[in-house]
Amino acid sequence: MVSSKKGPSSRHLFSKRVDKRSRAEMTAYLSGHFRYDTMRSWNRSTSYACNMKLYNLGLDREMTDKLWDLIQVSEFYYQLNDLIEGFNRRHNYLWQAGWNGRSGGYLVLYEGGSEPSEYRSYCTYCGQKNYTSIAKTGTRCGVCNKGTRVDFIKPPIKIFSYPGRSVDMDEDFEDWSIYELQQRTELVQEFDRLADDIVVEALYIAQNHSLEERTVYIPTTELVLV
Ligand SMILES: [Zn+2]
Helix, strand or coil, X not given: CCCCCCCHHHCCCXXXXXXXXXXXXXXXXXXXXXXXXXXXXXXXXXXXXXXXCHHHCCCXXXXXXXXXXXXXXXXXXXXXXXXXXXXXHHCCCCEEEEXXXXXXXXXXXXXXXXXXXXXXXXXXXXXXXXXXXXXXXCCCCCCCCCCCEEECCCCCEEEEECXXXXXXXXXXXXXXXXXXXXXXXXXXXXXXXXXXXXXXXXXXXXXXXXXXXXXXXXXXXEEEEC
16 A cells, blocks of 8 residues: 655654644644544544554555564564653543554544552562551562562552543534633644654664564564564
8 A cells, every 4th residue: 555666755744733823723623633433433432543554654665564563563562652651641641542443553542540549558579569558467478478568658540541432522612712722732733743753663663673583482483672
């Protein structure tokens, strides 16, 4: 689907400039934005999304083939997910980006949130978390059996999302204030920039690593980034 004559200059950009003084321009940007299911199509909920399937990125054939190999490697996603985690953290998890689609491929904007978890203590040796304070249950860890449990100073947060909740579906934005429109436009623009950053990072990884087959322990062969 990608012409082999296409050079890197034709790379598809997700982010767009929007005049945030113009109600019409912001409304057109938000209403015209690509959307995708938040769960499965039967759920009928959609949100702002970016089609990040390889054929849609405007890359040359060689790079597309290389990325095709890379997306089979789970380590590749860990690096990209750092970018996603940064976006989520900046929005206090009220907004979260996540992959959806049969084989990933679509980056979707989700609503979510965070709250203090119920965990009160953890094991400094093996990391096991526990719902009771060491004042109640002592310092011995039930998993590794070492006396290395300590209380959390601040309980870790629990992150949740609403994968079934649609975002601005069938919204005409008519009764939105200009401020609300600006806020939403900035959020979606930042989401689009995240998609661009993910592509840039993916290209960087592709250019700086080669895949080699390494035999790991007994009979499993897996691909690793080197
Ligand atoms: Zn332990």
